Amino acid sequence: MTLPSRPAWPRRFTVVVLCFAAVFIAYLDRANISVAAIAMKEQFGWTETEKGLVLSSFFVGYLVLQVASGWLANRYGGRIVLGLAVLWWSLFTILTPAAAMVSLPMLIAARITMGLGEAAVFPAAMNMIARWVPVTERSRAVGLLFSGLSFGTLFALPATGWLVRQHGWPSAFYVFGVVGLVWGVAWFVGVRGEPEVSQEQNPVGPDRAQGIPWRTILSTPGVWAITVNHFCHNWSLYLFVAWLPSYFRATFGLSITNAGLYSAAPWLTSFVMANSAAWVADRMLTRGVQATLVRKLMQTIGLVGSAACLLLLREAGSANLALMLVCSAAGLLAITNSGFGPNGFDIAPRYADVIFGISNTFATIPGIVGVAVTGWLVDRTGSYAAPFLLTASISAVGALVFLVFATGRKVID
Numbered sequence: 001m002t003l004p005s006r007p008a009w010p011r012r013f014t015v016v017v018l019c020f021a022a023v024f025i026a027y028l029d030r031a032n033i034s035v036a037a038i039a040m041k042e043q044f045g046w047t048e049t050e051k052g053l054v055l056s057s058f059f060v061g062y063l064v065l066q067v068a069s070g071w072l073a074n075r076y077g078g079r080i081v082l083g084l085a086v087l088w089w090s091l092f093t094i095l096t097p098a099a100a101m102v103s104l105p106m107l108i109a110a111r112i113t114m115g116l117g118e119a120a121v122f123p124a125a126m127n128m129i130a131r132w133v134p135v136t137e138r139s140r141a142v143g144l145l146f147s148g149l150s151f152g153t154l155f156a157l158p159a160t161g162w163l164v165r166q167h168g169w170p171s172a173f174y175v176f177g178v179v180g181l182v183w184g185v186a187w188f189v190g191v192r193g194e195p196e197v198s199q200e201q202n203p204v205g206p207d208r209a210q211g212i213p214w215r216t217i218l219s220t221p222g223v224w225a226i227t228v229n230h231f232c233h234n235w236s237l238y239l240f241v242a243w244l245p246s247y248f249r250a251t252f253g254l255s256i257t258n259a260g261l262y263s264a265a266p267w268l269t270s271f272v273m274a275n276s277a278a279w280v281a282d283r284m285l286t287r288g289v290q291a292t293l294v295r296k297l298m299q300t301i302g303l304v305g306s307a308a309c310l311l312l313l314r315e316a317g318s319a320n321l322a323l324m325l326v327c328s329a330a331g332l333l334a335i336t337n338s339g340f341g342p343n344g345f346d347i348a349p350r351y352a353d354v355i356f357g358i359s360n361t362f363a364t365i366p367g368i369v370g371v372a373v374t375g376w377l378v379d380r381t382g383s384y385a386a387p388f389l390l391t392a393s394i395s396a397v398g399a400l401v402f403l404v405f406a407t408g409r410k411v412i413d
Contacts, residue, residue, distance in 0.1 A: 011193070012132040016141050018187055019125040020148045022086055025183055026121045027152025027241075028176040029093045029114070030058055035160040035245050035263075036169040038256050040100065043169075048246075050104065052375025055242045057108040059367030061115025066364065070123035070357020074212065078127035078353070081120050083187045089117030090180025097170035122360055127353040130345065131195045136286060139342050143278025146337040147271045150330075153241055154267035161245075161257040212354055216412055222347045223355055225405035229299060229340040230363035232398025235370045236306055236333050236391050240266065242371045244326065247384050252319040262323055266330035274334035277302075281338035291346045291408025299339030299406070303399040305332035307392035314385040340402065348412035 033040075034055060041051050073081045092114035099110035125145055133141045160172040217223055244263035248254045254262060277298055284294050309329035316322035340359075344352035374387040 012195070014190055015128055015132045016144060018183075018191060019082070019128055020144050020151075021183055022082060022121055022125060022187070023145055023148030024152040024155070025086065025176070025180045026089070026118050027149045028156045028179065029089060029173075030118065031153040031156040031241055032160040032172040032176055033058075033096075033111075034242050035157055035256065035259070036164055036172050038245060038249065038259070039164050039169045044100070044104070046104075048375045048379045049372075051246075052242075052372045054104070054107060054111065055375075056368045056371040057111040058115040058118075059238075059364050059371070061112040061117075062119050062367065063115075063361055063364035065116050065119035066123065066361040067354075067357045069120035070127075070354040071212065073120070073124040073127035073353045073357075074351065078124035078131065079187075079191055082124035082128065083184055085117045085120035085124065086180050086187070087117075087184045089114045090177045090184070092117065093173050093180065094177035096173040123353045123357040126344070126356045130349060130352050135345070135349075136282060138345050139281040139285065139338050140275070140278045142342040142345075143274050143281075143337050146341055147274035147334070149237070150267040150270035150274060150334060154264050154271060157245065157264040157267070158257075158261050161259070161261065165257055212351060213412065217348065217351060217355060217358070220347065220411055221405045222343070222407045222411060223358065225402050225407075226340045226343050226355065227359040227362050228401045229303070229336070229398045229406075230359040231366060232303060232394050233333065233336050233340065234363040235366035235394045236310075236329070238367045238371055239374060239387060239391050240326070240330055242367075243374050243384070243387070246378075248319060248322070250378075251384065252322070254319065262319060265323055266327045269327040269331035270334040273331040274337045277335040277338045281342075292406070293408070295339050295343050295346065295408050296403055296406055297339075299336050299402045300399050302332050302334070302336035302339060303395040303402075305335075306330075307395035307399075310388045310392040310395075314388050340406075343406065343408065346408040347410060349410070351412060 037051050037054060040046070040054075046054070069081065069085070092110055096107070096110050096114070100107040122145075126142075129138060129141045129145065156176070163169075163172045163175060244266070245256075245259040248262045249256065249259040281294050281298060285291060306329045309325050309332065313322060313325040313329070316325055344355040344359075348355060370391075373390075374384075377386045377390070378384060380386075
């Protein structure tokens with residue numbers, strides 16, 4: 001009897017790589033404005049507070065559709081939801097310069113509309129991972145998925161600095177928007193057919209019509225532990241994404257190009273650490289270590305370590321020392337991608353996409369409030385010491401909450 005040969009490149013790898021690419025593109029399109037905004041501020045005469053409003057406006061739209069995106073992905077599958085979402089936000093990325101030329105309110109409206117599209121990227125991708133990836137590979141799949149934000153930011157910051165210098169700030173939005181349109185073609189052509197994962201691992205099974213147990217999900221302490229820690233993680237994340245170029249330029253007098261380069265380096269550390277920690281987490285789980293211990297260990301090391309680096313960063317006296325501390329903070333923060341990130345699969349594998357939509361709704365608040373508050377604090381104090389202290393404190397609270405309330409046991413069927 002001849003056994004069928006296994007494909008050298010399983011189809012689930014294509015799905016995971018394209019989901020990673022979708023997150024990469026999402027962060028190209030949201031991180032480029034943190035560098036472009038430096039030139040835009042000079043052209044349009046914005047204050048730091050107005051710039052903060054521009055940087056944070058994206059997250060208004062991003063917040064609104066998080067839960068709906070999780071529900072849509074759970075009901076109709078991540079393929080169609082993610083594909084349409086990338087095409088939508090890529091179009092509004094291309095339209096961003098035209099909106100900015102009209103008025104500040106029009107630019108803010110365009111960024112909000114772009115955020116509506118990006119809201120689906122993580123819930124839909126989590127749905128695809130649940131449908132296509134075996135349990136023993138999910139930490140690595142989620143780690144790679146989340147590291148797309150690091151790699152996208154790593155690429156976006158220096159690339160945007162170069163594009164702004166060579167071709168003007170609008171070029172960054174045109175180039176990155178077109179990349180998203182190309183991805184859309186690859187997605188709908190390359191992702192077809194049924195998942196390879198067995199039925200018991202597939203959250204979209206025959207009982208899907210029973211609906212989502214909202215009351216059970218919302219009353220589960222483990223879900224709120226994920227939600228609180230997603231919020232704390234993103235407070236640090238959005239501080240790095242939105243303000244690092246401005247921090248290096250204002251504090252150490254770097255050029256726009258060099259500010260972009262210095263701001264990109266921490267994301268390389270983050271990319272490496274996210275995938276390394278995910279490999280360690282899956283390895284521990286395979287060897288029989290309880291998922292509760294694995295998730296809490298990753299989350300605590302990541303948040304507490306990152307907080308310590310931010311406290312030290314307030315005293316950094318040189319750009320190189322600051323760079324080392326920011327790289328350490330970003331790398332440690334990435335470890336939490338193997339903590340709260342895959343925890344939804346542990347406690348409710350059928351509804352991980354919905355849980356992510358819920359948690360990311362609250363985790364988007366830092367993108368609105370945290371980014372704007374940072375601008376306000378910098379205007380009031382003249383430095384970044386206060387935002388760094390606030391962010392470190394929030395991380396410490398998150399670590400405590402996860403230690404007390406998180407679990408790796410399956411609690412929702």
